[in-house]
Amino acid sequence: MKPTAFDYIRPTSLPEALAILAEHSDDVAILAGGQSLMPLLNFRMSRPALVLDINDISELQQVRCENDTLYVGSMVRHCRVEQEEIFRSTIPLMSEAMTSVAHIQIKTRGTLGGNLCNAHPASEMPAVITALGASMVCKSEKRGERVLTPEEFFEGALQNGLQSDELLCEIRIPVPSQYVGWAFEEVARRHGDFAQCGAAVLIGAEDRKIDYARIALCSIGETPIRFHALEQWLIGRPVGNDLPADVKLHCREILDIAEDSTMTAENRAKLASAVTSRAIARAADRIVHLDVKRG
Ligand SMILES: Cc1cc2nc3c(=O)[nH]c(=O)nc-3n(C[C@H](O)[C@H](O)[C@H](O)COP(=O)(O)OP(=O)(O)OC[C@H]3O[C@@H](n4cnc5c(N)ncnc54)[C@H](O)[C@@H]3O)c2cc1C
Numbered sequence: 679m680k681p682t683a684f685d686y687i688r689p690t691s692l693p694e695a696l697a698i699l700a701e702h703s704d705d706v707a708i709l710a711g712g713q714s715l716m717p718l719l720n721f722r723m724s725r726p727a728l729v730l731d732i733n734d735i736s737e738l739q740q741v742r743c744e745n746d747t748l749y750v751g752s753m754v755r756h757c758r759v760e761q762e763e764i765f766r767s768t769i770p771l772m773s774e775a776m777t778s779v780a781h782i783q784i785k786t787r788g789t790l791g792g793n794l795c796n797a798h799p800a801s802e803m804p805a806v807i808t809a810l811g812a813s814m815v816c817k818s819e820k821r822g823e824r825v826l827t828p829e830e831f832f833e834g835a836l837q838n839g840l841q842s843d844e845l846l847c848e849i850r851i852p853v854p855s856q857y858v859g860w861a862f863e864e865v866a867r868r869h870g871d872f873a874q875c876g877a878a879v880l881i882g883a884e885d886r887k888i889d890y891a892r893i894a895l896c897s898i899g900e901t902p903i904r905f906h907a908l909e910q911w912l913i914g915r916p917v918g919n920d921l922p923a924d925v926k927l928h929c930r931e932i933l934d935i936a937e938d939s940t941m942t943a944e945n946r947a948k949l950a951s952a953v954t955s956r957a958i959a960r961a962a963d964r965i966v967h968l969d970v971k972r973g
Pocket residue numbers: 707708709710711712713714715716752778779780781784787788789790791792793794795796798800801802803840844845846847870871872873
């Protein structure tokens with residue numbers, strides 16, 4: 679099938695794009711990497727009057743690190759997150775998780791902003807962004823800038839917190855301390871498929887006792903879930919050989935997962951416990967200078 683007819687605009691500046699969005703907000707589709715939008719257009723599940731292509735706005739393609747924050751333009755493509763040194767050296771959790779996202783052809787086009795806006799419940803990056811406590815910077819001509827937390831941005835399955843005249847412009851990500859261990863683990867039917875369950879983990883420890891934990895899961899609900907209960911339980915626990923098995927047991931006790939059409943709640947809870955304990959074990963192995971007092 680082919681899309682229904684639409685007008686097409688490809689602005690080269692952000693103010694121009696925001697002005698077009700303000701004028702046509704009731705019937706416009708924003709085209710980033712097109713990896714989710716194009717199938718929707720081709721199957722005529724989306725029939726916009728106008729497609730606003732944001733691929734030529736160089737401002738949305740920038741990445742910089744300043745004052746322990748990584749500023750990532752929404753049009754930064756998946757392959758850059760996976761491969762570029764600035765990501766690998768500051769937030770390797772993102773690069774590692776990106777290896778589980780889709781396939782090379784999709785990663786050369788798909789963008790971080792498009793992936794987050796798509797808000798797929800089984801998508802890896804929303805969980806990573808949630809664990810990292812990033813902020814989504816949204817802009818409109820009328821209201822200027824709004825900054826949303828992951829909890830505000832990921833509203834539901836395939837639903838984001840953007841207003842119809844807003845563009846996601848930047849993702850601001852606090853760079854974790856160099857002493858923090860990190861890992862992303864998932865189970866998927868095939869490598870590159872959406873996750874059946876995934877866990878993004880950051881943990882830190884001093885004198886071999888955990889004193890920092892941030893954990894978020896994907897594919898166990900409509901939005902990424904920050905696993906606060908497990909984070910609290912981990913604080914003060916020793917980093918040792920028993921940790922993964924203890925985590926696995928405890929997860930099963932405290933996870934509250936609803937049944938869905940693809941898997942029973944019990945099986946998904948088993949999966950979530952397994953990927954979470956695996957991610958915690960690997961993150962614990964990566965904690966740096968465990969016995970050195972941190973500044
Ligand atoms: C075969 C296949 C396998 C895949 N596997 C995975 C996977 O395992 N994990 C995973 O996470 N993803 C997966 N994806 C999705 C892919 O990674 C892309 O991230 C995703 O398709 C959206 O990114 P995009 O840049 O292509 O956005 P687009 O398709 O261009 O846009 C997606 C949606 O977001 C809106 N949008 C895009 N950018 C903005 C913006 N800046 N501001 C406001 N709205 C915006 C668009 O209007 C559209 O509604 C897969 C895709 C395919 C085709």
